[in-house]
Amino acid sequence: MDDDVPLGNPAESLALIERERANLERDITPDPRWMLWPWGIAWLVGFALFFLRYGPDGRVFVDLPDWLPLLVLMTLILAAGVTTGVMGARAGRQVSGPTSRQGLLYGVTWSAAITAFAVLFARISDVLPEPESGLLWAGGMVAVTGVLHMAGGALWNDRDLYFxxxxxxxxxxxxxxxxxxxxxxxxxxAGGGGMIVAGLIGWLRLR
Known part of the structure; x- marks a missing residue:
């Protein structure tokens, strides 16, 4: 009978299992481009405007309104957060159990860390000169991002995210x-460009 025909040698069986595992991973993993490119674009555009308006030693390369760089950066970050949130939620619907809880708790950790540091910086930034106050906010939030990316990479054994x-x-x-x-x-x-490159590398590996 056909049911009695062996599936093949062990090597073929392992190859079939590996192909199916890879297909499943592609199905449940959010597209790295959508998860990283919105943030990379936000950093590229937002911090470029900060550099042009608030250059080294107080130099103004482009006489932009004082409020414009921050408004653009915050708007792009909000858009990036919505985009990645939607993509992550879509992928999360296909996963349940501990993995789903890990993703939820990781997202909550992002919100908690950013909120805590924002409260701290708001408390002490007024006693600093304006350039140092801006550096405190930008440097602190970028540091939070780097640390949480490393934590996520360690959590999911994702070397690309950790790097x-x-x-x-x-x-x-x-x-x-x-x-x-x-x-x-x-x-x-380096930061915004790094995210774009990482998203491209992640997408190519998924393919």
Whole structure:
């Protein structure tokens, strides 16, 4: 009978299992481009405007309104948050159990960390000169992003995400050491660009 025909040798069976596992991973993993590119674009555009308006040593490369860089950055970050939230929710509907809870708790951790640091920075930024106050906010929030990317990479054994977090932290520290103005440029190019590159690499690996 046909039912009695063997499936093949062990190597073929393992290859079939690996193909099905890869197909399942592609189905339940959000497209890395949609998860990282919105944030990368937000950092590229937002921090570029900060650099042009608030350059090193108070230099103004482009005489933009004072409020414009922050408004653009916050708007793009909000749009990125909505985009990644929708994509993550769609992927989460296909997963249940511990993995789903891990994703939910990880998302809550992001919100809690950003809120806590925002309260802290708002409390102490008024006693700092304006350039240092801006560096505190930008450097602190970029540091939170890098640390949480590394935590996510460790949680899901995702080396690309872990490396992205480490790269983001490195760019942040270098920018902080060089000083206000330059920090915006470094985060714009290395941070935002790093997210775009990481999204592309992740997408190519999924394919």
């Amino acid at each position: 992205l977090g480490a790269w983001t932290l490195l760019a942040d520290v270098v920018g902080i050491l060089i000083g206000p103005g330059w920090h915006s440029l470094i985060v714009c190019v």
